[in-house]
Amino acid sequence: MTTVDLPRVSDTDAPLGGPSLAQVRRLVTAIPGPKSQALSARKTAAVSAGVGVALPAYIVAAGGGVLIDADGNSLIDLGSGIAVTGVGNSAPRVVAAVAAQLAQFTHTCFTVSPYDSYIEVAEALNRLTPGDHLKRTALFNSGAEAVENAVKFARAFTGKQAVVAFDHAYHGRTTLTMALTAKNIPYKDGFGPFAPEVYRAPMSYPYRDGGLSGVEAAKRAILQMEKQVGGGNMAAIILEPIQGEGGFIVPAPGFLPTLVDWCRANNVVFIADEVQTGFARTGDMFASNHEGIVPDLIVLAKGIAGGLPLSAVTGRADIMDAPQPGGIGGTYGGNPLACAAALATIESYESDNLVGRAREIGAIMTECLGALQLADARVGDVRGRGAMMAIELVDPSTGEPDAQLxxxxxxxxxxxxxxxxxxxxxxxxxxxxxxxxxPDHLLLEGLQVVTDALGAL
Structure with a gap:
C-alpha cells in the first residue's frame, strides 16, 4: 500500500466531515506523477482493459474537499466519487461507526441470521423519503441492483411486464439496467441482447426542447407510451428526477407531476431513480421534493453510506410486500458494515444541515458558472440544483454539442x-x-481552474 506524508491542519481547522488534511490544491509533480504512472502500468498488466480510468492519479488519502495522490499531489475534488462521498471522504462519524461494527462482526447475511442495523436503516429511509404513507424498504449493494429489484417489485404488484425508461437515461450496467440505459457507448455496445419488455419515451430537455413546457413534454411522452406500449401492459415507468449521466438534465416544471398523475390513473408504478440525486445533493434531501412528487418507489444508493457499498428500494408498503417471501434478497445486501456507515451518514446529513450546505454550494456554483456563460458563448447552458450543477459546451455558431472541447x-x-x-x-x-x-475557498478555486482551462482553449 502506497503511503505519503500528508499535509495536515489542527483539529480545530479540520474541514466539515473530513480528516484534518490541509484544504489546499498542491502540485508537486505533473499529473499523473511517477508513482501513479507506475501504478497505471501495473493496472494495465493486471486489470481488465474494459475498466477505464478518467484520471490516473492514484489516491492514498482524502477528506474535506481534497484527494491526495501517491505522489503527494493534493487535488480539488469536484466529483465526490460520482456523488458518493456527500458527507466527505473518511467522515469521522462514518469511520467510527464502521470501526465499531468491524470489531463486532462483518457479515452473517441478513436473510440467514439478521441484525438490527438493517432494520434501523430501513426505518430511517421510510421516515426520510417523500410521502407520509406506509412504507417498506429492502437493502441491496449497488444502484443497478436496486433498480432491478424496483422493477421486480412493480411487476409482482401489477402483474404487468412492460417498463418505460426515458431518453438520456442511465440506470446501470446489468442486463436489465443496460436495457433501461439510453446511451450506447460505452455502456451497451457489444453487450446485447438486452432484457425484453423495455421501452423508451422522450424526456423533457429544456435546453433542446424548443420552448416545450413540462406539461407539454409529459403529454408527448404519455401519447407515445399509450400508442406504443399501452397503460394496460405497463408495470412501471422509471426516471431520474434530474438525469445524471445523461447530462444533468432538469426537466421543465410540470413534467414530473403530470407523469405521476398519469401513472396513478393507469395502475402504473412510478419509480424515481434517485441514486445520484438523493441525500441532500440537490439542496433537498431528495430531488423529488423540488416538485412535490411522491414516487411509488424510490431507488437510492451512492450518497447513502459515506462510500461503502449499499443501496435501497423504499416505497409503498403494498408494492414492497407484493413479492413472495424469499423472492427478494442477496448475500451481501444490507451488509452490517454498510448499514453502520449509512446510519452515521444519515446522522451527518441531518445534524450538520448538509441540505443547507448543498444550497450554499449551489448558489456559489450558479453565480460562477452563470458568469462564465455570459463571458463565453461556448457555454450553451448552465443547469442543475444544489451541489449538482453542469455546463453544456457547444459550437456557438450552431448550438451543436462540442464533445471534443x-x-x-x-x-x-x-x-x-x-x-x-x-x-x-x-x-x-x-x-x-x-x-x-x-470549503468555499476550494470550491471557488476549482471553478476558477475550470474557467481558466476553457479560456485557454
Whole structure:
C-alpha cells in the first residue's frame, strides 16, 4: 500500500466531515506523477482493459474537499466519487461507526441470521423519503441492483411486464439496467441482447426542447407510451428526477407531476431513480421534493453510506410486500458494515444541515458558472440544483454539442489538479459534484481552474 506524508491542519481547522488534511490544491509533480504512472502500468498488466480510468492519479488519502495522490499531489475534488462521498471522504462519524461494527462482526447475511442495523436503516429511509404513507424498504449493494429489484417489485404488484425508461437515461450496467440505459457507448455496445419488455419515451430537455413546457413534454411522452406500449401492459415507468449521466438534465416544471398523475390513473408504478440525486445533493434531501412528487418507489444508493457499498428500494408498503417471501434478497445486501456507515451518514446529513450546505454550494456554483456563460458563448447552458450543477459546451455558431472541447477542458483541469467529470448523451457536459464538506475557498478555486482551462482553449 502506497503511503505519503500528508499535509495536515489542527483539529480545530479540520474541514466539515473530513480528516484534518490541509484544504489546499498542491502540485508537486505533473499529473499523473511517477508513482501513479507506475501504478497505471501495473493496472494495465493486471486489470481488465474494459475498466477505464478518467484520471490516473492514484489516491492514498482524502477528506474535506481534497484527494491526495501517491505522489503527494493534493487535488480539488469536484466529483465526490460520482456523488458518493456527500458527507466527505473518511467522515469521522462514518469511520467510527464502521470501526465499531468491524470489531463486532462483518457479515452473517441478513436473510440467514439478521441484525438490527438493517432494520434501523430501513426505518430511517421510510421516515426520510417523500410521502407520509406506509412504507417498506429492502437493502441491496449497488444502484443497478436496486433498480432491478424496483422493477421486480412493480411487476409482482401489477402483474404487468412492460417498463418505460426515458431518453438520456442511465440506470446501470446489468442486463436489465443496460436495457433501461439510453446511451450506447460505452455502456451497451457489444453487450446485447438486452432484457425484453423495455421501452423508451422522450424526456423533457429544456435546453433542446424548443420552448416545450413540462406539461407539454409529459403529454408527448404519455401519447407515445399509450400508442406504443399501452397503460394496460405497463408495470412501471422509471426516471431520474434530474438525469445524471445523461447530462444533468432538469426537466421543465410540470413534467414530473403530470407523469405521476398519469401513472396513478393507469395502475402504473412510478419509480424515481434517485441514486445520484438523493441525500441532500440537490439542496433537498431528495430531488423529488423540488416538485412535490411522491414516487411509488424510490431507488437510492451512492450518497447513502459515506462510500461503502449499499443501496435501497423504499416505497409503498403494498408494492414492497407484493413479492413472495424469499423472492427478494442477496448475500451481501444490507451488509452490517454498510448499514453502520449509512446510519452515521444519515446522522451527518441531518445534524450538520448538509441540505443547507448543498444550497450554499449551489448558489456559489450558479453565480460562477452563470458568469462564465455570459463571458463565453461556448457555454450553451448552465443547469442543475444544489451541489449538482453542469455546463453544456457547444459550437456557438450552431448550438451543436462540442464533445471534443469538453474532453480538452476536463483534461486541462485534471492536469491542474482539479477532478471534474464529463457526461451527457453527446459527451459535451462537464458536471460538478463537490462533496458537501468542501470549503468555499476550494470550491471557488476549482471553478476558477475550470474557467481558466476553457479560456485557454
Amino acid at each position: 469538453t474532453g480538452r477542458v476536463a483534461a486541462a483541469a485534471h492536469a491542474r489538479g482539479v477532478v471534474v467529470l464529463t457526461c451527457g448523451t453527446y459527451g459535451n457536459v462537464i458536471r460538478f459534484l463537490p462533496p458537501l464538506s468542501i
